[in-house]
Amino acid sequence: MVEKTPALDALAHLILMVGVVLICLPIYFVFVTGTLTQQQVLTVPMQWLPGDQLLTNIATAWQKADFGRLFFNSVVVSVGIVFGKISVSLLAAFAVTYFRFPFRMTAFWLIFVSLMLPIEVRIVPTYESAANAALPFNTLVEWLGLEQLWQQVTGHQVSLTVEWSLVNTYSGIILPLIASATATFLFRQFFLTVPDEMCEAARVDGARPMQFFWMILLPLSRSNILAMAIILFLWSWNQYLWPLLVTTDKNMATAVIGLRHLMPAADAAPAWHILMSATLMTMAPPIIVVLVAQRWFVKGLIDSGK
């Protein structure tokens, strides 16, 4: 369809250019502020051109908030969540779509229900579960009256309560974030679109269930897995509420949480330049991932929105 609308074309380009500038301006300011000295940042009005202090500021931030450690934590947590959630979800989705067993629909609904309650609405009890993962066991002991029973039988008083705290551990950050079903649901939807003939052919050739999973289903799901991995990486790198609650030890915090410690306090001289250089570092990995893997990122976003 050929149609000449020069005025509208120009307007559209204008809207987009203004849009791009406005959308990217905050990032530009982060960069500029990160390259200035404290004196320059505090002069009003602030200059709009970058200075030459970026490396010095990054070095200061790196030392002040121990960013080496924080970055390491962020990487461990993100890889843990991405890898853990994808493997757990693939297996569960495989089970509910490719196996006939009693309570299959119950299992599916149990998984599906967890889509409905984001962690934000149940943080207090979830925190309690992480603070003592043996809580259900203790409740069971109390409920069954096991301690009294033991005392009556043997005459000794014992405490059967168990403490198993996940606070300030990697599993404490990772496991509760794995416990949701977005990825499972997505993989299930994908598995349902895989032609039945694939499985039939594999079975005729004598493939056992796990052989079919590894040699046929997994290679077929490659692009879905990749898209999901990118979305989950962004999601876990950017987590804030949960890591904040479950890490009281500064050494276990993630990079995003570390920025909070660099926020200017009320009584000290505000070190915005340090904070912004650290912000620049922390937001770099997800931005690079989005730029490099844009196609998969878009696919993942749209798939998981369905």
Next chain:
Amino acid sequence: MPANIELQRLDGGLSRRRPALPARLLSRVTPRASERGLKQSAFDNRPLAYLLLAPQLTALLFFFFIPAFRGLIQAFQLTDPFGGSTQWVGLDNLAALMHSAPYWASVRATLVFTIALSVTTLGIALIFAFAAHHVLRGQSVYKTFLLIPYAIAPAISGIVWAFLFNPAIGPVANLIHSAGISWDPNRYPGHAMTLVVLASAWKQISYNFLFLIAGLLAVPKSVLEAAAVDGAGPVRRFVSIALPMLTPTLFFLVVVNFVYGFFETFAVVDATTKGGPAGATTTLVYKVYLDGFVSLDLGASAAQSIILMALALMLTIVQFRFVEQRVKYSV
């Protein structure tokens, strides 16, 4: 009479074997409930199936079902934050909430925030989507830049916008000041709310834009060409044809923006205003955090969680109820 017996037996067998006609017709259209979402060539290895499900269900049991259940119980209990003595108080927590002025203020703040956010993001994203769909050259470059904010953590976006609008040194606050407005989000509730909405909209615009672009691509070319032949210009085609066909996408995005406004504001609020000034930006999730972890009022926090859970359930059901009517995307 053997023939008669034979006939009876045959008929009896038939009527026992064949269900009523409606049921037969129905079974041809829809698979049995227990077979839904199951492959025809499914495996029968039960132990393996349970083994495959075990990791997911264990994680859900420990960090989803038990916490959700405990939250449900706590809403009806009064817990002493220092001792640990617990008392069953029935609906008292919920009743106290209904009479709590700060809670209603937080409901109001959440609604104002959510509506402002939805209108801002959807409006701006629609303009961008129309423009990006219209231009031929440079479309992918524009798209790439407009998608970047989605990669940025909400907490970081909060920090960045708090800096830009910082009344003492923020470059944008500076511009506003020179326009003669005494901008100060630490003192004026309206300014604080604007700041939180802007910081959240930044990221949400990217998301909304992406879905609108995908939706626009799915509008059939033939329909648009037919309209062009009838003399409709690009704007008219967008308003009268593309937009109505985008209704499912728009509806989906409204739900997504509401989900964001109700449940995902913690990071932005915490990084910009910390709920202030005087609770003006204390959204419902932020209040759950404040009451639960700062004031240690577990009963009140749990009661609020229950209400949020009910809201979340409703929104999810709405979202999935309409999932069938959504347009198909191809990217």
